[in-house]
Amino acid sequence: MRRQKRDRLGRAHSNGYQAGLNGKSRDNCPYQSIDAKSEWLGGWRAAVNDRNTGLFK
Template sequence: MKRQKRKPSEKAFAKGYVVGFEGRSRSLCPHETQQARYDWLNGWREGRNDQWNGFNRMASVQKLSNR
């Protein structure tokens, strides 16, 4: 059975979340289109907030899988 691909916006958010959660810079955003960059930065922001609030790695993985 074929698996459905993720929407590009969800993928950009998830990649940004991981980078933010790892504490890396938002200047690492690889996207140039406005919508993908917006989604990536939103993910980055949420990842940074979760890291600052003390989430552990497993909580962040679970959060991304529930999106």
């Protein structure tokens, strides 16, 4: 059970990261669950930060 939860949250983080890299707004978060939404936003923030520091163009 824990592995499934971790995988789901990891997937949410990775989807948020991809959204951030593609320049999508944080309002586009598809998750309703607090945990998944938090992970998605964390990934989104990391990607926006990486884009702003020049890691991706």
